[in-house]
Amino acid sequence: MKVLVPIKRVIDYNVKVRVKADNSNVDLANVKMAINPFCEIAVEEAVRLKEAGIATEVIAVSVGDKSCQEQLRTALALGADRAIQIETDEKLDALNIAKLLQKIVDEEQPQLVILGKQSIDSDNNQTGQMLAALTGMAQGTFASEVKVEGDKVNVTREVDSGLQTIALNLPAIVTTDLRLNEPRYASLPNIMKAKRKPLVVMPAADFGIDLSPRSKLIKVTPPATRKAGIIVDSVDTLIEKLKNEAKVIS
Amino acid sequence: MSILVFAEHDNSTLKADTLKTVAAAQAIGGDIHILVAGSDCQSVAQEAAKVNGVSKVIVADSPAYEHQLAENISLLVTELAADYEHILATALTTGKNFMPRVAALLDVAQISDIIAVESSDTFVRPIYAGNAIATVQSLDSKKVITVRPTGFDPVATDGSAEVVAIDSVTDAGISSHVSDQLSVSERPDLGAASIVISGGRGMQNGDNFKLLEGIADKLGAAIGASRAAVDAGFVPNDMQVGQTGKIVAPDLYIAVGISGAIQHLAGMKDSKIIVAINKDAEAPIFQVADYGIVGDLFDVLPELEGKL
Structure with missing residues (x-):
């Protein structure tokens, strides 16, 4: 079976983002970018399914300008077989991304689509669920275990109260949580090999979808800052401060 | 203008964070209804009826909703959506799971994880792990929103709303519950602890x-x-x-x-x-x-x- 893995190029998770002085957005000029960590876990899971003989082909897809080819090459180096870039210079809403991905699903007919549960930039946590709705597929979000069994996939999900296991008819959508796997590092030979793997560019404008924005960013401001407090020299002082100054314990 | 708030619950008690989502609904302003979708969830409905500022509690009681499967819940909410301009759920695992599905079925965007309400179409939400705060205006006629509980204070619970049962059962039939492995703890819930x-x-x-x-x-x-x-x-x-x-x-x-x-x-x-x-x-x-x-x-x- 084919596995489709949509991925996103985002700010590197170690970088602390800054807000532009005019409050129009965050400043991403000259900032280190990377594959979204949850998307990397998605690629790893798909590659493991292939190594286990369950998946036959892993296709990575990303929506963005030319620069996201860098992350698609990363996915190829991690073991994806081929890549598709849906080219656009616009920053699209999750719904429009899901609509573009739906077309790829229609064309490629994957049995499983694995996505990251959220991107660490917009923190929306939407695309996988929206793609599931548009394609009429079942969804297993926040997955910590994925087991394909016959025409079903069992997904163990990280929920607020612990773990929940559900069974989904295939084809299905899975979104990854942290503990699903630990992604491998791409080896140098695989990075070299990835450069020769197929990467197809498809302009978003050719998809025949109305991609007009669904929301407007009014402003972006820095969060309220906490001022640093004091270092206390002993546990006794700490307890005294918590009782009498902060009044949060009695 | 009416607002539908989805109740978070475990079929026996209403999760307290729902009171904060109702607070967000009050900040938007309008006639507020709560949807309790579950199985054998009458006690949740009774609790929801006491939530302040709520005029109606809609109860959808069916085994199809017992485990809050996104495929089934999203169909139910989408079916009810025609009567509402805003649909709100708490940004916890249930709401995060099914709400984007509702938004896509309604062909509207979702505004995730709001921490403040500026107006009926403009909301504040953290991005980049809270290192930036975005003010976002929805351009859709219907607003599908998840609410971050830490952003709002809970409303009181001395109200008395009418409780209405609906017999609509939406079972997509493409997913099923297998098992739960719940953490057992005598300690307070992380989200609710002081x-x-x-x-x-x-x-x-x-x-x-x-x-x-x-x-x-x-x-x-x-x-x-x-x-x-x-x-x-x-x-x-x-x-x-x-x-x-x-x-x-x-x-x-x-x-x-x-x-x-x-x-x-x-x-x-x-x-x-x-x-x-x-x-x-x-x-x-x-x-x-x-x-x-x-x-x-x-x-x-x-x-x-x-x-x-």
Whole structure:
């Protein structure tokens, strides 16, 4: 079976983002970018399914300008077989991304689509669920275990109260949580090999979808800052401060 | 203008965070209805009827909704959506799971995780792990919104709304529940506790989390963890506080052996008082802490437990 893995190029998770002085957005000029960590876990899971003989082909897809080819090459180096870039210079809403991905699903007919549960930039946590709705597929979000069994996939999900296991008819959508796997590092030979793997560019404008924005960013401001407090020299002082100054314990 | 609020519950009790989502609905303004979708969930409906500012509780009671499967719940909510301009759910695992599905079925965007309401179409939400705060205007006629509980104060529960049962059953038939493996804890729920004590990589292993338990018991606190501690396998993921874990804002947050990565700060920096215990005086956690102790947690924790 084919596995489709949509991925996103985002700010590197170690970088602390800054807000532009005019409050129009965050400043991403000259900032280190990377594959979204949850998307990397998605690629790893798909590659493991292939190594286990369950998946036959892993296709990575990303929506963005030319620069996201860098992350698609990363996915190829991690073991994806081929890549598709849906080219656009616009920053699209999750719904429009899901609509573009739906077309790829229609064309490629994957049995499983694995996505990251959220991107660490917009923190929306939407695309996988929206793609599931548009394609009429079942969804297993926040997955910590994925087991394909016959025409079903069992997904163990990280929920607020612990773990929940559900069974989904295939084809299905899975979104990854942290503990699903630990992604491998791409080896140098695989990075070299990835450069020769197929990467197809498809302009978003050719998809025949109305991609007009669904929301407007009014402003972006820095969060309220906490001022640093004091270092206390002993546990006794700490307890005294918590009782009498902060009044949060009695 | 009417607002539909989806109730978070476990078929027996209404989750208190729903009261905060109702507060967000009040900030938007309009006639507020609560949807209780579950199985054998009449007691939840009775509780929901007491929530202030709510005029109607809609109960959809069916085995199809017992486990809040996104495929079934989203069809139900979409079916009801015609009567509402705003649809709100709490940004917890259930709401996060099914709401984007509702939005896509309605062909509208979703505004996730709002922490404030500017107007009926404009909302405030954190992005980049809370390192930036975005004000976003929805351009859709219908607004599908998830509400971050730490952003709103709960409404009171001395109201009396009418309870209406609907017999619509939407079963997509493409997913089924297999099993639950729930964490059993005598301690308060992480999201609801007024005191939280969390351990990080500095705890060194899962066994050492016992050092936090004695303190948690004395303070009536919940126990949390950083992503590093979860990644290292010390504790389960449902204890994770951070950007992609739980967002908490207790009166007192005690961070033990946690360096203070931005992803962790995203989950706790709205706490009223923050205490940091770390042996590295340069750890970034001290920049947000009200009180810090620079010291070895293996010395500090037993002393703290003894003196509380």
